[in-house]
Amino acid sequence: MKICVLVKEVPDAAVEKRINPSTGRMDRAGEKNLNPYDTHAIEAAMQIREGGAVEVDEIVAVTMGPSTAVRALHKAVSLGADRSVHLTDDALAGSDVASTGYALAQTLATESPDLVLLGQQSDDGECYTIGAVVADHLQMPSLTQVIKMDVEEGKLKCERQAEYGYDTVEIGLPAVISVGDAINEPRYPSLKAIMGAKKKPLDTKAIGDVDVAADRVGEAGSQVQCGDFHAPPAKAGGTIIEDEDTNETVEKIVAWLDERKLI
Amino acid sequence: MADILVYALHYEGAINKNSLGAVTEAARLAGEIGGEAHAVLVGEGISDDLAASLGNYGVSKVFRVSGPDGLAQPVVDAMAHIMESGGHQYALFGGGLLGFEIGAGLAARLSAGVTMEVTAVRVEDGKLAAERPILGDSSISISRYKSRGIIIGRLNAFEAKESGGSASVEDVTVDFSEFSTRPNLLIRGEQRGADVNIEDADVLVAGGRGLGKPEGFKLAEDLAEVFGGAVAATRAVVDAGWYPYAAQIGQTGKTVSPKLYIAVGISGAIQHKVGMQSSENIVAINKDANAPIFEFSDLGIVGDLNKILPKLTEAVKAKKAG
Ligand SMILES: Cc1cc2nc3c(=O)[nH]c(=O)nc-3n(C[C@H](O)[C@H](O)[C@H](O)COP(=O)(O)OP(=O)(O)OC[C@H]3O[C@@H](n4cnc5c(N)ncnc54)[C@H](O)[C@@H]3O)c2cc1C
Numbered sequence: 001m002k003i004c005v006l007v008k009e010v011p012d013a014a015v016e017k018r019i020n021p022s023t024g025r026m027d028r029a030g031e032k033n034l035n036p037y038d039t040h041a042i043e044a045a046m047q048i049r050e051g052g053a054v055e056v057d058e059i060v061a062v063t064m065g066p067s068t069a070v071r072a073l074h075k076a077v078s079l080g081a082d083r084s085v086h087l088t089d090d091a092l093a094g095s096d097v098a099s100t101g102y103a104l105a106q107t108l109a110t111e112s113p114d115l116v117l118l119g120q121q122s123d124d125g126e127c128y129t130i131g132a133v134v135a136d137h138l139q140m141p142s143l144t145q146v147i148k149m150d151v152e153e154g155k156l157k158c159e160r161q162a163e164y165g166y167d168t169v170e171i172g173l174p175a176v177i178s179v180g181d182a183i184n185e186p187r188y189p190s191l192k193a194i195m196g197a198k199k200k201p202l203d204t205k206a207i208g209d210v211d212v213a214a215d216r217v218g219e220a221g222s223q224v225q226c227g228d229f230h231a232p233p234a235k236a237g238g239t240i241i242e243d244e245d246t247n248e249t250v251e252k253i254v255a256w257l258d259e260r261k262l263i
Numbered sequence: 264m265a266d267i268l269v270y271a272l273h274y275e276g277a278i279n280k281n282s283l284g285a286v287t288e289a290a291r292l293a294g295e296i297g298g299e300a301h302a303v304l305v306g307e308g309i310s311d312d313l314a315a316s317l318g319n320y321g322v323s324k325v326f327r328v329s330g331p332d333g334l335a336q337p338v339v340d341a342m343a344h345i346m347e348s349g350g351h352q353y354a355l356f357g358g359g360l361l362g363f364e365i366g367a368g369l370a371a372r373l374s375a376g377v378t379m380e381v382t383a384v385r386v387e388d389g390k391l392a393a394e395r396p397i398l399g400d401s402s403i404s405i406s407r408y409k410s411r412g413i414i415i416g417r418l419n420a421f422e423a424k425e426s427g428g429s430a431s432v433e434d435v436t437v438d439f440s441e442f443s444t445r446p447n448l449l450i451r452g453e454q455r456g457a458d459v460n461i462e463d464a465d466v467l468v469a470g471g472r473g474l475g476k477p478e479g480f481k482l483a484e485d486l487a488e489v490f491g492g493a494v495a496a497t498r499a500v501v502d503a504g505w506y507p508y509a510a511q512i513g514q515t516g517k518t519v520s521p522k523l524y525i526a527v528g529i530s531g532a533i534q535h536k537v538g539m540q541s542s543e544n545i546v547a548i549n550k551d552a553n554a555p556i557f558e559f560s561d562l563g564i565v566g567d568l569n570k571i572l573p574k575l576t577e578a579v580k581a582k583k584a585g
């Protein structure tokens with residue numbers, strides 16, 4: 001079985017994310033890191049490999065992004081992927097969700113995976129939907145927010161929480177699965193794996209290499225135009241208490257509640 | 264044609280409240296852009312009454328498709344078929360989970376533009392423009408569509424209102440794709456954990472991953488008890504099996520608006536916020552001063568819940584007794 005894991009480079013959680021008002025795109029300057037949600041997808045792939053129920057031939061990390069995104073691939077490889085694929089092309093800049101999913105699907109198609117894994121959301125985009133877009137292009141069944149996945153020869157049994165409670169779904173492979181962050185506790189990479197990550201094969205592809213039509217990606221190929229960025233209506237800030245002396249803090253809380261007749 | 268197609272999620276013979284909100288919203292918008300609002304229901308054995316009931320929220324026509332319940336991709340097949348033959352310009356979804364999956368799949372299928380987490384939709388020059396908060400709700404972006412637009416609402420973004428109208432029901436046969444029907448839904452809507460009631464409580468103490476372990480919920484329960492309230496939870500702790508699903512607040516849980524909501528060890532993710540932001544008073548205890556929950560709390564306490572909660576419980580008890 002061949003598993004492809006989609007990973008993304010995102011601004012570090014500690015960096016304030018913002019939109020560049022002149023381009024209307026995410027300002028991608030500053031510290032970046034592998035999207036933390038994607039480490040759960042890599043871990044899920046590793047657990048399938050180590051679980052022994054099926055033979056895993058290869059785990060391939062795939063990303064679409066600017067040149068800096070190789071760092072996310074190195075991190076993915078240090079966490080267990082055998083090699084990685086980097087789709088990068090100036091024509092891709094400004095792609096919306098649908099065109100990003102299309103370009104990723106075209107890249108994945110050249111790998112013919114049996115299973116595609118994704119994280120539950122990207123820390124910056126927060127769309128939870130790339131998996132569903134990719135799956136439709138690849139004509140594969142898909143499920144998002146999966147928190148338990150049992151693998152058997154040729155099929156998966158997945159559990160996830162939906163609107164009315166927990167669903168259990170059996171899916172024949174190939175399939176596209178986005179995993180929720182409750183699925184596992186990702187491991188830390190070993191020092192050796194971190195050092196070795198740059199030596200693992202990394203294929204860099206341009207859109208022509210994976211048959212992505214230039215007029216279906218980038219700003220021109222995107223069907224959504226985002227603009228008019230503005231701050232939400234200002235809301236009166238709440239009162240903040242820093243807990244130093246807990247007895248005092250508790251007194252303040254009780255007084256606050258009492259003032260509002262909540263006790 | 265400026266018609267709008269709305270997906271109506273249903274379960275055990277009832278239409279989802281967020282879908283009814285989307286139907287109401289679609290009817291309003293269609294009126295403004297000079298089109299009609301239609302709804303689609305996919306499932307087995309959908310009654311005439313259930314289908315026609317959507318007319319009461321403003322759609323003029325309901326497409327009924329016989330197909331698998333509870334999975335997204337068969338609905339993508341159905342909606343793509345209906346939108347292509349009917350020429351619908353827009354698709355609208357209420358908040359939830361399936362709507363995200365269907366809307367995204369549909370955008371891929373129809374090469375349409377898609378926006379998720381939409382909090383408001385307005386009409387500009389006869390076209391729809393969608394408002395979406397981004398970057399942890401710190402900014403708002405407006406989406407406009409070059410051709411077809413797919414708009415997925417945030418949970419509780421659209422309010423359901425009865426219009427007193429009626430709808431015709433049209434049965435549609437759809438050729439489902441092989442990959443859409445390959446999944447087999449073995450169990451749907453399993454209720455994990457005890458069946459607790461949190462909706463009627465005036466005071467809710469909600470606990471998250473910051474409680475550290477399942478036993479940590481004792482601290483939340485003790486505080487709730489002195490208030491005569493109930494205990495709620497985040498998805499993180501429900502998925503981990505620490506607390507029952509029936510107590511979960513948020514996008515795939517319940518929506519509540521108690522007099523007092525005390526969030527302990529909860530980061531305040533958007534999917535949690537959407538289920539509790541209309542609470543009258545929000546108090547948060549979190550050790551991370553940068554936790555998003557403080558952005559929408561009336562009173563925020565930066566500190567360790569393990570130190571604060573036991574003393575707070577005692578103090579409230581004393582106040583009540585005195
Ligand atoms: C499609 C989708 C649907 C979702 N639906 C829901 C939903 O319905 N409901 C929901 O809640 N979530 C939902 N989520 C998940 C949501 O995004 C968050 O992951 C979740 O709400 C986080 O839960 P949490 O706050 O308990 O955990 P965390 O985000 O891990 O936060 C724990 C917090 O505890 C604090 N803390 C730790 N120790 C202490 C201490 N000793 N004292 C004080 N504070 C402490 C930390 O600073 C941290 O802020 C959904 C996600 C997706 C993608």
Ligand SMILES: Nc1ncnc2c1ncn2[C@@H]1O[C@H](COP(=O)(O)O)[C@@H](O)[C@H]1O
Nearest residue numbers: 006064118119121122125127128129130
């Ligand atoms: N540019 C990208 N390259 C590779 N994978 C991505 C990219 N964007 C999103 N993903 C994957 O899609 C998941 C969901 O992202 P999103 O739909 O943006 O919230 C992420 O966790 C990644 O696994």
